[in-house]
Amino acid sequence: MKQMTSRQSEILEYLRRFIGREGYWPSIRDVQEHFGFRSTNAVMGHLRALERKGCVSRIPGQARTFRLLNDDGLPAGTIETETIPVYGSIAAGYPDRVESSGEVGRLLVDIHTANIRRGGKTFALKVTGDSMIGAGIQSGDMVVVHPGIPRDGDIVAALIDGETTLKRYVHPRGGTPYLKAENPSYPELYPTTELLIQGIGRAVIRNL
Amino acid sequence: MKQMTSRQSEILEYLRRFIGREGYWPSIRDVQEHFGFRSTNAVMGHLRALERKGCVSRIPGQARTFRLLNDDGLPAGTIETETIPVYGSIAAGYPDRVESSGEVGRLLVDIHTANIRRGGKTFALKVTGDSMIGAGIQSGDMVVVHPGIPRDGDIVAALIDGETTLKRYVHPRGGTPYLKAENPSYPELYPTTELLIQGIGRAVIRNL
DNA sequence: GTTATTAGTGCTCATTTGTTCAAAGATTGC
DNA sequence: GCAATCTTTGAACAAATGAGCACTAATAAC
Known part of the structure; x- marks a missing residue:
């Protein structure tokens, strides 16, 4: 996994905690609101980066469809x-x-x-x-x-x-x-x- | 947990498998397509029943936001x-x-x-x-x-x-x-x- | 028979939600 | 200084999505 910026780790950590706490994934606007962004595009940028670095995968166009990936690119968060x-x-x-x-x-x-x-x-x-x-x-x-x-x-x-x-x-x-x-x-x-x-x-x- | 009909158990089982396999919840239309319903309302009916019987909880109006509950009404799927x-x-x-x-x-x-x-x-x-x-x-x-x-x-x-x-x-x-x-x-x-x-x-x- | 419950169709609507375009400030490396 | 990257703003759009209304049909209960 490539180097992440501190902001990107924050977003990733938020995703991890959210799914752990709520049981479903947050929407883009949920993330936006939590970090106090005034535009959803701030979130989009970070998600694009996280996807590019192979930490997260999503289904384009579909709501709340995340997947956390670990180093191998396999679904993570799940110790077998x-x-x-x-x-x-x-x-x-x-x-x-x-x-x-x-x-x-x-x-x-x-x-x-x-x-x-x-x-x-x-x-x-x-x-x-x-x-x-x-x-x-x-x-x-x-x-x-x-x-x-x-x-x-x-x-x-x-x-x-x-x-x-x-x-x-x-x-x-x-x-x-x-x-x-x-x-x-x-x-x-x-x-x-x-x-x-x-x-x-x-x-x-x-x-x- | 009250008595469930066989159809309702099928829906519940599908939800369980879907979140386990994909890592996110299905949309109403995902369920509809899987069971071959010709109307989303068929799904809605079953989900209402499952909610009434305390097996499932959802956030009204929001996409793919399920929670599985067990007998006590507490979030399930999570053995401590x-x-x-x-x-x-x-x-x-x-x-x-x-x-x-x-x-x-x-x-x-x-x-x-x-x-x-x-x-x-x-x-x-x-x-x-x-x-x-x-x-x-x-x-x-x-x-x-x-x-x-x-x-x-x-x-x-x-x-x-x-x-x-x-x-x-x-x-x-x-x-x-x-x-x-x-x-x-x-x-x-x-x-x-x-x-x-x-x-x-x-x-x-x-x-x- | 009547009533209630379950299971569905078909359609419409409003909202949620992801996505894109254009632009700008901050930071880092060269 | 300049290019590249990261970070964020703002507005607008279209698709995804949940929800409601009207109606039909089958099955079981009283």
């Missing part, structure tokens, strides 16, 4: 976030994202914090039991889970006998994969009928 | 979030929120997930060491910390000898408070000169 449904337990198959059956809440986090990619069918589970205590996952913790193919050592949400459990996925070279609890008092789980991995654990969130 | 600075370590006193000295990143989470209140001087610490391993807090975890007065049993970020440590705060009835690690190989820490509590741990976030 995801709204993730939280399930207490999952019965079978992938949980339907729209359906709220068993959904006990939602969490909104940015994708870096949750360690996920966008647009996936990410979901979260509320952990019960102490089988993963050795990995620092306690009862009541929330685990963010992303569908995918697990690798040896990943913590996964797996479906065994119609119920979801959180375990470590172990896949020895040349052997068959199994599940391992991180607690000496729990046995290893070898797949009897099938081993359905619902997702790979990406993050743990705990409220203290 | 906080952008929290992450520090690797904190030297002394409260970290300056604006200053990025020692700031190693930021995380954006909704206030329920992070278990915090709005507007506070919340910050996060990247944990090093294994002194809290017994409480399920490992090296590399992020701990969200909120300033306040700790109670017995809280996990706190405390300043001891010019360095910040994460420990459990113990305050026996009638005694002096001290800090306790959740790891048998660490000793209890009794305040020698002073015990400055920088904040109370509210949440733990770990990337797997």
Whole structure:
């Protein structure tokens, strides 16, 4: 992004605050009035400059149609976030994202914090039991889970006998994969009928 | 929120998607065109209904000025979030929120997930060491910390000898408070000169 | 049947709003 | 000093846009 004059930053900042506060964009005359200009053209000049410098984009001729752009020229103001449904337990198959059956809440986090990619069918589970205590996952913790193919050592949400459990996925070279609890008092789980991995654990969130 | 007809939900959903996709609100005629109405008044009718039912609010006579409301009648679409600075370590006193000295990143989470209140001087610490391993807090975890007065049993970020440590705060009835690690190989820490509590741990976030 | 609600058409109108032309003062760099 | 850019004024215009009136049709409620 090119160098901006102080006046131009002021205008940009006003736009940012306005949309944040009101939820819609200001009109040219809203900007004019706020800065005390006696002509709308003062605003126009600055907007042209901001557009030229790639900070803002607009739809010509249409009212209150701004877009804030960042350095890459992509729509900004939006740290990439995801709204993730939280399930207490999952019965079978992938949980339907729209359906709220068993959904006990939602969490909104940015994708870096949750360690996920966008647009996936990410979901979260509320952990019960102490089988993963050795990995620092306690009862009541929330685990963010992303569908995918697990690798040896990943913590996964797996479906065994119609119920979801959180375990470590172990896949020895040349052997068959199994599940391992991180607690000496729990046995290893070898797949009897099938081993359905619902997702790979990406993050743990705990409220203290 | 009162009962909505299916058509009204369609309109509402279109508004939601439009602002999410384009970043600005549609005009009445944008809505008209999308639904194939032959009159703008069809849209007006639905908008009046949505306003009456408290789903949407608008500024009369002004272009593209919507506000989505949720059940309480408060502006929606905005789950309350906080952008929290992450520090690797904190030297002394409260970290300056604006200053990025020692700031190693930021995380954006909704206030329920992070278990915090709005507007506070919340910050996060990247944990090093294994002194809290017994409480399920490992090296590399992020701990969200909120300033306040700790109670017995809280996990706190405390300043001891010019360095910040994460420990459990113990305050026996009638005694002096001290800090306790959740790891048998660490000793209890009794305040020698002073015990400055920088904040109370509210949440733990770990990337797997 | 009557009444109320929802869903629409068709048209007109007034205002909001973006845009343009012409011009001038201030500031900076050469 | 002079050119270039930034900043602002002032007036006028045309398109975009919300809003109102009259009327029709379907559906459900009483």
